Amino acid sequence: MAGLKYLLFLGCVIPYRIVSYETSSRKVLKKLGVELVEMPEFNCCGLPIDGVDHDAMLLLAARNLCLAEQQNLNILTLCPGCAGALRKVNRSLQEDKKLKARVNGFLKEIGMEFKGGKIAVRHLIQALVEDVSLEKIKDAVVKPLAGLKVTEHNGCHVLRPAKYIGFDDPENPVLLKRLIEATGAECLDYMYETDCCGAPIIGVNDKIPLYLAGDKLRNVKAVNAQALITVCPFCHMMFDINQPRIEKLLSEKFGIPVLHYPQLLGLAMGFTPKEMALDELRVDATKLLNTT
Amino acid sequence: MSEKKQATETKLRREIKMGDLDPEFKREISKVPGIENIKLCFQCGTCTADCPIARFSEIYSPRKIMRMTQLGMKDRLLSSESLWLCAACFTCVDHCPQGVDIASVVTALRNMAVKEGIIPDVFRELTDNIMKTGYAYRIPELRLKKRVEKGLPPLPEANLEDVCKLFDVIAVSKASKMEKK
Numbered sequence: 001m002a003g004l005k006y007l008l009f010l011g012c013v014i015p016y017r018i019v020s021y022e023t024s025s026r027k028v029l030k031k032l033g034v035e036l037v038e039m040p041e042f043n044c045c046g047l048p049i050d051g052v053d054h055d056a057m058l059l060l061a062a063r064n065l066c067l068a069e070q071q072n073l074n075i076l077t078l079c080p081g082c083a084g085a086l087r088k089v090n091r092s093l094q095e096d097k098k099l100k101a102r103v104n105g106f107l108k109e110i111g112m113e114f115k116g117g118k119i120a121v122r123h124l125i126q127a128l129v130e131d132v133s134l135e136k137i138k139d140a141v142v143k144p145l146a147g148l149k150v151t152e153h154n155g156c157h158v159l160r161p162a163k164y165i166g167f168d169d170p171e172n173p174v175l176l177k178r179l180i181e182a183t184g185a186e187c188l189d190y191m192y193e194t195d196c197c198g199a200p201i202i203g204v205n206d207k208i209p210l211y212l213a214g215d216k217l218r219n220v221k222a223v224n225a226q227a228l229i230t231v232c233p234f235c236h237m238m239f240d241i242n243q244p245r246i247e248k249l250l251s252e253k254f255g256i257p258v259l260h261y262p263q264l265l266g267l268a269m270g271f272t273p274k275e276m277a278l279d280e281l282r283v284d285a286t287k288l289l290n291t292t
Numbered sequence: 293m294s295e296k297k298q299a300t301e302t303k304l305r306r307e308i309k310m311g312d313l314d315p316e317f318k319r320e321i322s323k324v325p326g327i328e329n330i331k332l333c334f335q336c337g338t339c340t341a342d343c344p345i346a347r348f349s350e351i352y353s354p355r356k357i358m359r360m361t362q363l364g365m366k367d368r369l370l371s372s373e374s375l376w377l378c379a380a381c382f383t384c385v386d387h388c389p390q391g392v393d394i395a396s397v398v399t400a401l402r403n404m405a406v407k408e409g410i411i412p413d414v415f416r417e418l419t420d421n422i423m424k425t426g427y428a429y430r431i432p433e434l435r436l437k438k439r440v441e442k443g444l445p446p447l448p449e450a451n452l453e454d455v456c457k458l459f460d461v462i463a464v465s466k467a468s469k470m471e472k473k
Contacts, residue, residue, distance in 0.1 A: 015439070015447055016429040023442065042448035043455050048418045048428040051376070051402035052411065054324075059458045060422070099325060109461045110454040160382035161393075170386055195344040196381035203414030204376045211348045 004131055006076035006122065007068050008036040009086070011233070012044055014078055017241070018233035020277035024262040025078050025124060027276070031269060032132055032140055037073060039064075045077075047085035055106075061089035062103050066112040068119045075121045080232045083123035084157030088164045090121055123158050125231050125261065126167050129175050137182045141268045144184025148288070150264070151188050151225040152176045153216070153239070155232030156196050170194065179261060180229055183268035187229075191219040199238040207249075213238045214246040217254040226288050227257045229264055236260060240282045257285035308365070317364035324400045332390040333358045339384035339394050345377055352377040354384050354394050361397060370405040376412050423459060426450020 014022050029036060046060030064086060068075045077083040093100045094116040104113050122130075128137060159170035168175045173194065180187040195216060198209030217239065220228050230236045240258035247253055258281065266276040267289075278285050322330045339354040340346045346353055351374045360369050369375065375398065384394040405411070418428050425431075427450065439446065 010447070012428040012431075015431050015435060016427070019435070019438070019442070019444070022444065026444070038445055039448040041451045043426040043450050044422045044428045049415065049422060050380075050399055052406050052415050052419050053462065054399055054403055055462045056419075056459060059462065060455070063454065063458065096325065106458060106461050110457050156379075156381040156383070161385040161395075192344075194383075196379050196383070198345065198348075198379055200379040200381075201345065201377055204373075204412050205349075208345055208348045208352075208377065209379075212344055215348075 003033065003035060004127075005035040005037065005073060006127070007039060007071055007073040009039060009045070009064065009075045009077045009082055010042075011077060011079040011082040012048070013081075013233040013237070018236055018260075020263070020280040021078055021233050021236065021260040023277040023280075024260055024266050024271075027271060028262040028266045028269060031271075032136065034127070034132065036076065037071065040067060040071070045082040045085045046089075047081045050085075057085065058089055058099075058103055059106055061085050062093065062107060062114050063110070063112060065090055065093075065119065065121075066107065066114055069115055072118065074119050076124065076127055077121065078124050078231075078233070080123055080155040080157035081234060083121055083126075084160075084165065086121040088161075090116075090119075091164055123167075123231070125158060125176055125179060128179060134178055134182055137179065137265070141183055141265075142270045143268055145264070145268050146184045148185040148227075149188055149225055150180060150185050150227045150229050150259075151190050151193070151220045151223065152180060152229045153197065153232075153235055154194065155230065155235045158231060159194075176229070176231065176261065180264065183265055185264065185268075188223045188225050190216075190223045190225070192216060193219075197235040197238040199234040202238070209238060210242065210246050210249050213242065214250045214252070214254075217243065217246065217256055218252065220256055221254055225256070227259050227264075227285070229259055229261050231261045243283050255283065257281060257283045257288050259285065308363070312365065312367065314364035314366045317366045318362050321361060321397070321400055321404075324396070326393050326396045327400060329390070329392055330358070330361060330397060333362065333388075333392050334390060335359060336389060338387050338389060342383050342387050344381060344383065345379055349374075349377060354378070354398070357398065357401070358392070358394065361401065366404075369401055370408055370410060375401055375405060376415075423456060424452070426452060426455055 043060055046057035050057040093103060093114055107113055154173050154176055159165060159168055159173055162170050177187040198212035202209045228239055236258055263276045273289055322328050337355045343354055378398045380395050382395050421428055421430055
């Protein structure tokens, strides 16, 4: 494998609240021989304001794609929202000549032009499966997490809409499970596994997402999983930071530690819990560590 | 609001008056790229049945939104709270047997509502944050300091001049489109 190199698109939610995802991802990727180049400059991917103005979303995404084209590097994102938005726009602009001409008309104002076909956008787990490979990940595991039983939550934009994303099967996703199994842990199925966490609407309605995420946590607990593994900062915020709020609202105790996938992989690769920023999690994961 | 008053209002909202319908609305919205086929929705309800939000909401139903759009119930739709409850998980998009991009219909309706001045505070904030910082969320100073402590690289700076120019340019083009009408 010739050295993998990506332009890291960090997004907004990770530096805002979920730094443990960034810390663990950077360390794990470095050890796997993946080089990350920082974005020369940044603006939001556009997704959060798609509902306000679709054109604004297109332009914010397109500007980031132009920056990547200038660097001639594929984009790697940790956030599925960013990955989904950038991927969708990258594809739409290449397929729809009229849309591309319109967007380029706007981009001309800032001296940029989207060329298309030059770069790709990858979410972390897609890069791990398709570029790094499961074999290489298995080889990097020095401390298999045998005996650990966990569950996964993919995050919608890693998989949907299928026609734009084209990764794994959104109806029966298996690739995150394979990644988890590569660490030696067991990945269990649970009810409503592919359902959304509800986080995107928490600013509009704070009850529905809490009930939705609570239902998922209940189903995770029902199969006796010791942890829930996520690959999205938004989902993580919902299940980890909001878990005490959910428990209070539903008068139920879950106590399910929620780990970012790179944290789990990092532990199996021999990193210490501190190095993987496990101490930054809201729900205590110490008990989980004692079982491995 | 008293229960009786609420019941009367619910009844009023359930009544559909022909005069309130805008027959041009479905044509107007189907001009948006990607949702030209909105008329193909035959109300099977797969979207609502599979919608995770609908499982926990009494008012949110993508099927209903699609029907109201087809009927041209523009005012009711654009002022409806339920328009902002879609979490954009895209399950309905992947499951629709007619291939209608329901999530993009919701986005188009939201864009229309915003043009009418209806926008939830959180979306106003996100837009404002992007214009002023490039990031959708205001990153606290403490976080930036913590990054240095932890040996993480500094966050890339936003090119606010470019971002604002792009925002200006679409506003200008939209105003010019309106003038043409």
